[in-house]
Amino acid sequence: MKKIFKYVMIDILRNKIMLAYTLFLLLISLSVFNLEDNTAKGLLSLLNIILIIVPLVSILFAAIYVYNSAEFLELLVSQPLKRKTIWLSMFAGLAASLALAFFIGAGIPILLYEATATGFMMLGTGLLLSVIFVAIAMLAAVKTRDKAKGIGITILLWLYFSLLFDGLVLFLLFQFADYPMEKFMVGVSTLNPIDLSRILILLRMDVSALMGYTGAIFKNFFGTQAGVWLSFVVLLIWIVIPSWLSLRKFNRKDL
Amino acid sequence: MIIASNVSKKFGKLTALDNVSVTCNKGECIALIGPNGSGKTTLIKSILGMVVCNSGFITFNGKNILHDWQYRSHIGYMPQIGRYPDNMTIGQILSMMKDIRGKKNILLDEELVNQFKLNELLGKRMRTLSGGTRQKVSAALAFLFNPDVLILDEPTAGLDPVAAEILKEKIITEKQKGKLILITSHILSELDELVTQVIYMQDGILKFHKSIEELRKDTGQEKLSKAIANVMLSINQ
Numbered sequence: 001m002k003k004i005f006k007y008v009m010i011d012i013l014r015n016k017i018m019l020a021y022t023l024f025l026l027l028i029s030l031s032v033f034n035l036e037d038n039t040a041k042g043l044l045s046l047l048n049i050i051l052i053i054v055p056l057v058s059i060l061f062a063a064i065y066v067y068n069s070a071e072f073l074e075l076l077v078s079q080p081l082k083r084k085t086i087w088l089s090m091f092a093g094l095a096a097s098l099a100l101a102f103f104i105g106a107g108i109p110i111l112l113y114e115a116t117a118t119g120f121m122m123l124g125t126g127l128l129l130s131v132i133f134v135a136i137a138m139l140a141a142v143k144t145r146d147k148a149k150g151i152g153i154t155i156l157l158w159l160y161f162s163l164l165f166d167g168l169v170l171f172l173l174f175q176f177a178d179y180p181m182e183k184f185m186v187g188v189s190t191l192n193p194i195d196l197s198r199i200l201i202l203l204r205m206d207v208s209a210l211m212g213y214t215g216a217i218f219k220n221f222f223g224t225q226a227g228v229w230l231s232f233v234v235l236l237i238w239i240v241i242p243s244w245l246s247l248r249k250f251n252r253k254d255l
Numbered sequence: 256m257i258i259a260s261n262v263s264k265k266f267g268k269l270t271a272l273d274n275v276s277v278t279c280n281k282g283e284c285i286a287l288i289g290p291n292g293s294g295k296t297t298l299i300k301s302i303l304g305m306v307v308c309n310s311g312f313i314t315f316n317g318k319n320i321l322h323d324w325q326y327r328s329h330i331g332y333m334p335q336i337g338r339y340p341d342n343m344t345i346g347q348i349l350s351m352m353k354d355i356r357g358k359k360n361i362l363l364d365e366e367l368v369n370q371f372k373l374n375e376l377l378g379k380r381m382r383t384l385s386g387g388t389r390q391k392v393s394a395a396l397a398f399l400f401n402p403d404v405l406i407l408d409e410p411t412a413g414l415d416p417v418a419a420e421i422l423k424e425k426i427i428t429e430k431q432k433g434k435l436i437l438i439t440s441h442i443l444s445e446l447d448e449l450v451t452q453v454i455y456m457q458d459g460i461l462k463f464h465k466s467i468e469e470l471r472k473d474t475g476q477e478k479l480s481k482a483i484a485n486v487m488l489s490i491n492q
Contacts, residue, residue: 003354011342071338078303079355080328254266254306 001085001092004076008093012065018101021057025105028053033113040205043114043122046106047201050126051194054102055133056158062094062137063154067147074255087250091138091243098130118204121228125197128235132193133158135242142246142253165192182217189218190231193238200231256281256404256435257302262311264297264459271297272308273459279437281403284430286446287439288483289456295439296335298456299406302437303332328356331402335409335439337393339381345392346377349399356400367395370421386413394422404435411445423449443480453479455486462490 012018028049033042069090076086106126110119137154144150169188173181189195203215203222221227257279264272271294279285287295300306302313304320304327312319315326339348349368357363368374371391381389390413397405407426411419426449430436440446453470455462463486467479476482 007351011340014342069340072340074305074334074338075340076355077305078327078332078334079352080325081355082324252307254300 001089004081004086004089005092005096008090009097012093012097017061018097021061022101022105025050025053025102026109029106029109033109039114040118043110043118044205046110047122047198050106050122051129051198052162054106054126054129055162055194058098058130058133059137059140059154059158060151061098062134063141063151065094066090066138066141067150077255083251084247087138087247088243091134091246094138095131095134098134099127102126102130118201121204122201124232125200125235128232128239129193129197132235132238132242135239135246139242139246139249142249161192161194165195169195186217186221190234193235196231196234200228257313257315259298259302259313260311262298262301262308262313264294264301264306264308270459272301274311275456275459275461276311277454277461277464279435281435282430282433283452284426284436284450285438285452285454286450286479287437287454287456288443288446289462290487293456294459295456296408297459299332299408299437299439302406303327303330328400329403331397331400331405333390333393333397333405333407333410335412337389339389339392341382342380344378344380345373345384348381348392349373349377349396352396352399361400364398364401365395367391367398367421367425370425371395371418387415387418390414391418394425398425398429402434404437405429406437408439409441410438411440411442419445443483444478447479450479453483455483457490462486 029046032045032049033039036042036045073086073090077083103123107123110123113119136157140153140157141150144153169185172188173185189199199218199222203219222231257277259275259277262272262275263270273294275294275298277298287298289295297306301308302315302320304324307321312321314320315323315329318326320326343351353363371394373391373395376384376388379388381392384392390410394407394410394414397407405426410422410426414422423445426436426438430449436449438446438449450467452464452466454464465473470479470482470486471477474482474485476485
């Protein structure tokens, strides 16, 4: 496991896109923190950028990397190695390098300017989101043989999680406006890791007052210690289930 | 050593392998022959576990290969089209494979690496290699770990005559050491001096598995190419 992980890591860290992504995050976070006098405001601006960019880069980079490694995977599968080892090393390599890029690009500025509980929350969710979207990308990549189709699917998935899902939720809310939907909404928010991260961070900021009655319910649930732990467990499940499904698929895949 | 029992594999509607049963023993040199698309590569890939068959099973030294992976350390595989990560150099590929497969008690067999003069090309990236050089890398990797079983899929396709001759000599030496060798090839004339057994496949069905003497006796032809041509004609009629 360690050996293949090492080769995947070395290969990704040499990749220029990875360097560009890290520098881009670094540039954005430093400028956002320096633009505003109030670092809490800076954190809010950074939140919106991170919730869009981190999933997009993670899902696209991971999917393209897996497709480009088809030869590498084929070579390894014919060697005395467990398929599980090969796939999990690939996952670990991608997840570790994207998380590392996020940590250097956004994590270090957050720790420098806003080393509060909210800052740590943002760091944690950003790292988890990187890993979650690597897992989702690998599932999409192993399910579709065609590269163009697979990358198209990952873009659609990203669009779904960052835009369409919110639209659907709003639609549901308006349709069932006469019913008490607040508790239901708490459940629905666990279906989207990006939303869950956003809620977790927003609730630690003053702006959560703007969220109205639903916000109060959210605060009652996600604001508590137990709620936060539960949300992190849900985010971890978002890593485990896609990677387990993709591993199962890879074990039976014809190469 | 390798026993396949009633192996079937479908790719969508296409039946690549239809109820194939084969027994391969130590010391044999088996030629897998058949028209294009007859399932030769699929059979090889299912033995290697790269293709998972729909029904039937394959055992290696008495153990089902389905949930096993260590058996592959006894196999050297040379694919038909060697596909390697584009960004790695020959040297990196060689050292990576040694890192993954190499054990302390295994003596590396670098004869082909030396004879193909791959040592002079270690810094070349795989993307820049010609098809023939790639085949040389594949061949060198297949023989590198001194495996008991060699599976060679179209080994000489794309090699220049000198390299093809080196490879053939190497196959003969390994055969004399009592290893099991599985070869597919369309160049039947070069198999004449190598093989002891012939497997003929068509449309995913194993038509026959005979020793070469038997085949010569049945068809009355001395040359393998003529004998196979004879068989193909009689099957198609």
